[in-house]
Amino acid sequence: MALDRDVRTPLRRQLEIAIRDAIRTGRLRPGVRLPSSRDLARGLGVSRGVVVDAYDALGAQGFLVLRDRAVPLVAPSGGMPAVAREVEEPVVPSCIFDFTATTPDVSLFGRRAWLRAFEQALRAAPDADLDYGDPRGALDARRVLADYLGRVRGVVASPAAITVVQGFSQAIDIGFRLLAASGARRVGFEDPSLDEQWETARRAGLQPVPIPVDMDGIRVDELRAIDPDAVVVTPAHQFPTGSVLAPARRRALLDWAADRGALVIEDDYDAEFRYDRTPVGTLQGLDPAHVLYVGTVSKTLAPSLRLGWTVVPPRLRDRFVEGKLYADGGSPTLDQLALAHLFTSGAYEQEVRRARAVYRKRRDTLLDALGSSLPECRVVGIAAGLHVLLRLPPGSDEAAVVAAAEGRRLRVRALGDFRLGDASFDAALVLGYARLSQPAIAPAVRELAAAVSAAS
Amino acid sequence: MALDRDVRTPLRRQLEIAIRDAIRTGRLRPGVRLPSSRDLARGLGVSRGVVVDAYDALGAQGFLVLRDRAVPLVAPSGGMPAVAREVEEPVVPSCIFDFTATTPDVSLFGRRAWLRAFEQALRAAPDADLDYGDPRGALDARRVLADYLGRVRGVVASPAAITVVQGFSQAIDIGFRLLAASGARRVGFEDPSLDEQWETARRAGLQPVPIPVDMDGIRVDELRAIDPDAVVVTPAHQFPTGSVLAPARRRALLDWAADRGALVIEDDYDAEFRYDRTPVGTLQGLDPAHVLYVGTVSKTLAPSLRLGWTVVPPRLRDRFVEGKLYADGGSPTLDQLALAHLFTSGAYEQEVRRARAVYRKRRDTLLDALGSSLPECRVVGIAAGLHVLLRLPPGSDEAAVVAAAEGRRLRVRALGDFRLGDASFDAALVLGYARLSQPAIAPAVRELAAAVSAAS
Numbered sequence: 001m002a003l004d005r006d007v008r009t010p011l012r013r014q015l016e017i018a019i020r021d022a023i024r025t026g027r028l029r030p031g032v033r034l035p036s037s038r039d040l041a042r043g044l045g046v047s048r049g050v051v052v053d054a055y056d057a058l059g060a061q062g063f064l065v066l067r068d069r070a071v072p073l074v075a076p077s078g079g080m081p082a083v084a085r086e087v088e089e090p091v092v093p094s095c096i097f098d099f100t101a102t103t104p105d106v107s108l109f110g111r112r113a114w115l116r117a118f119e120q121a122l123r124a125a126p127d128a129d130l131d132y133g134d135p136r137g138a139l140d141a142r143r144v145l146a147d148y149l150g151r152v153r154g155v156v157a158s159p160a161a162i163t164v165v166q167g168f169s170q171a172i173d174i175g176f177r178l179l180a181a182s183g184a185r186r187v188g189f190e191d192p193s194l195d196e197q198w199e200t201a202r203r204a205g206l207q208p209v210p211i212p213v214d215m216d217g218i219r220v221d222e223l224r225a226i227d228p229d230a231v232v233v234t235p236a237h238q239f240p241t242g243s244v245l246a247p248a249r250r251r252a253l254l255d256w257a258a259d260r261g262a263l264v265i266e267d268d269y270d271a272e273f274r275y276d277r278t279p280v281g282t283l284q285g286l287d288p289a290h291v292l293y294v295g296t297v298s299k300t301l302a303p304s305l306r307l308g309w310t311v312v313p314p315r316l317r318d319r320f321v322e323g324k325l326y327a328d329g330g331s332p333t334l335d336q337l338a339l340a341h342l343f344t345s346g347a348y349e350q351e352v353r354r355a356r357a358v359y360r361k362r363r364d365t366l367l368d369a370l371g372s373s374l375p376e377c378r379v380v381g382i383a384a385g386l387h388v389l390l391r392l393p394p395g396s397d398e399a400a401v402v403a404a405a406e407g408r409r410l411r412v413r414a415l416g417d418f419r420l421g422d423a424s425f426d427a428a429l430v431l432g433y434a435r436l437s438q439p440a441i442a443p444a445v446r447e448l449a450a451a452v453s454a455a456s
Numbered sequence: 457m458a459l460d461r462d463v464r465t466p467l468r469r470q471l472e473i474a475i476r477d478a479i480r481t482g483r484l485r486p487g488v489r490l491p492s493s494r495d496l497a498r499g500l501g502v503s504r505g506v507v508v509d510a511y512d513a514l515g516a517q518g519f520l521v522l523r524d525r526a527v528p529l530v531a532p533s534g535g536m537p538a539v540a541r542e543v544e545e546p547v548v549p550s551c552i553f554d555f556t557a558t559t560p561d562v563s564l565f566g567r568r569a570w571l572r573a574f575e576q577a578l579r580a581a582p583d584a585d586l587d588y589g590d591p592r593g594a595l596d597a598r599r600v601l602a603d604y605l606g607r608v609r610g611v612v613a614s615p616a617a618i619t620v621v622q623g624f625s626q627a628i629d630i631g632f633r634l635l636a637a638s639g640a641r642r643v644g645f646e647d648p649s650l651d652e653q654w655e656t657a658r659r660a661g662l663q664p665v666p667i668p669v670d671m672d673g674i675r676v677d678e679l680r681a682i683d684p685d686a687v688v689v690t691p692a693h694q695f696p697t698g699s700v701l702a703p704a705r706r707r708a709l710l711d712w713a714a715d716r717g718a719l720v721i722e723d724d725y726d727a728e729f730r731y732d733r734t735p736v737g738t739l740q741g742l743d744p745a746h747v748l749y750v751g752t753v754s755k756t757l758a759p760s761l762r763l764g765w766t767v768v769p770p771r772l773r774d775r776f777v778e779g780k781l782y783a784d785g786g787s788p789t790l791d792q793l794a795l796a797h798l799f800t801s802g803a804y805e806q807e808v809r810r811a812r813a814v815y816r817k818r819r820d821t822l823l824d825a826l827g828s829s830l831p832e833c834r835v836v837g838i839a840a841g842l843h844v845l846l847r848l849p850p851g852s853d854e855a856a857v858v859a860a861a862e863g864r865r866l867r868v869r870a871l872g873d874f875r876l877g878d879a880s881f882d883a884a885l886v887l888g889y890a891r892l893s894q895p896a897i898a899p900a901v902r903e904l905a906a907a908v909s910a911a912s
Contacts, residue, residue, distance in 0.1 A: 132760070328762065
């Protein structure tokens, strides 16, 4: 707000006009607190009387609400705004039962544990940790991550190899841009896989190419024939088929990467949630030179923390860190340090254990319910993660089933939604169980069974 | 860790070898806590005795430290690692007096206020705020930001127009990529300006072109002649010359943008710290259709929070939000909500006021000290921000002065360091005062004066 001391209009009148215009155009919104007359006068370099007079005039005109011994507020009506103000429509979820497979149950997030860890981080952090820092992330956090990943996931990582990122999406954005800048043209994705990742590749100038998947994971023979510059895989629990990459395939995949000098991007996205089997180690632990490893807290804690980590092969490390630097200057430090405290106190593993027990129970209930309500459907991909794949009876039209389910206010996606290439899949539904409370599972499955029979 | 039930080697022996290898190769680092024998046995699907035996053997060999009623630790020596482990060298600041101009004094950061705001955010946030959300950021945070920016900075913004970002660096990374994808080729930068931003443009495929600056800010006549597709400006306090964009230039700049259909990227980087003048309003408030406005807490709170906001012109809004979505899926939500609490409680403005008083005092002390120790040098750009520009006597060699200053363990940068084009500037130093405590200023300036006279 600039007042002009040279024009004829008195300062108090100039100020009155300026504030009124701001209210009318919506720059000052209804309910906003204005500065005290003393503060505003000091800020503008005018006498306090000028501001008091302007406020009084605006109060009389109904633009401001004046209060004894309190700062004025912009009146609730706010005058008639001269420019139409955009209305923000909240998205109202219209479903009753939600089989979304890509999100965890955020109500399990241990808010108290996170607050305690954050408080410890904030108290203990030296001032240097508040400043611009290493784009890889806080050294203390990377140390703790290196230990955790080595111990729990068999990842070979020194703190220097780790870059903290804002979740998987940023890891691939940086990785794809780096690949494109190095001359790469095509990146392979499991087919089916998560559709948003393909677009990230396209935006970086890479062509996403489909690589078929079967119940042993990605088809490495096909990968070798198609021969992209890099491939994104979910070996611990393929999304969305739920398959686990078979041991022979793991070796074959890494052999291809070594022969070709290609990069394997390992999305270790729900490795923490395995229920029946021996935990599967990471590809990265077998071949750190050809695997870019990515993990996050999006499934174990909460997606909105936007906190993940990469372990980058030595030959790409400097360029990856540069990519992170120019992408956003590094991830927020206090969140990283809070995570480090959560790891070192043992609270992280406690949280994961607690969540795993809940999800396991839901999965078992889901399998029971599917067994009684949809005995004609096979269920696969049950060993881990937050979803299963429900194979529909031969000849089913999965789109019709999804439509019938939506009619019954179920939210569910068909396997075909995740198709990248031209291959046709047998009809199936991707059923997440993180969004269903334990008692909701049986009624949800009964509704689903009704939708399946209505569509056939 | 996968055990093979079919081979001849007993499981306990396989486990012992696997753990020992992990310690030797550095995957398990000294001091790391292993799982309890019960947990590990359950995880591997073996009897507990198998794990106890393996742990005992490794304890006897010195690889593990076994403790009564507590989980085993990897021994401090950790065996001799078979692969050389990278050593992380902490950067030891080697200067005594630091005139760095691009960072605030992070020791002023109100940790207690931030913790309180974070706690409020964490308690009040509905579960939906923990989930994947709107890539623009939490609606509550954008509402509060819209109010604050309208009231304090004269920005015209609805919550729908705001996208929360990870600081200025991410704002321009997203903005530049969007421009490049729309066919833009060249982006103008003030010359001199902050060097890292030029590289962000190059990485997005844009050519950074220099636009001269004088004591009234960017030369709009030159801008019109050079005619880039977009321009980045620091109108409130040009970095590093410290000039404030003159009113006539402001109008001319926006006229050019409107005539050309060009985008003005407004870096409002230290607008909160103005000491003598009437606060300058934003360009965005004058022409929301052609200005992409960017603000952050990097100077007012702490850079490591990586928290900023953009107000995007309507015609670019959808593409900007998409850019943010594919860049990282959105900024961390709890931090945004903490900031919203800091704003609504009035604590943010209190923090800024407190910091402003400290910086103002330091600036005054710096000006006094420069007046007595370097009376032959003119000081400009003093009205705002965290730095001033010290013009060296005609004929000075600024590189020689910087070298002499470094010899005296001062950290200082020359104006020429920020030169983008071929224009030559009069010799000058960029003197930040945020990194100097009040009592350090006079001795720092005496050292600087000695360096100046040594170099002449």
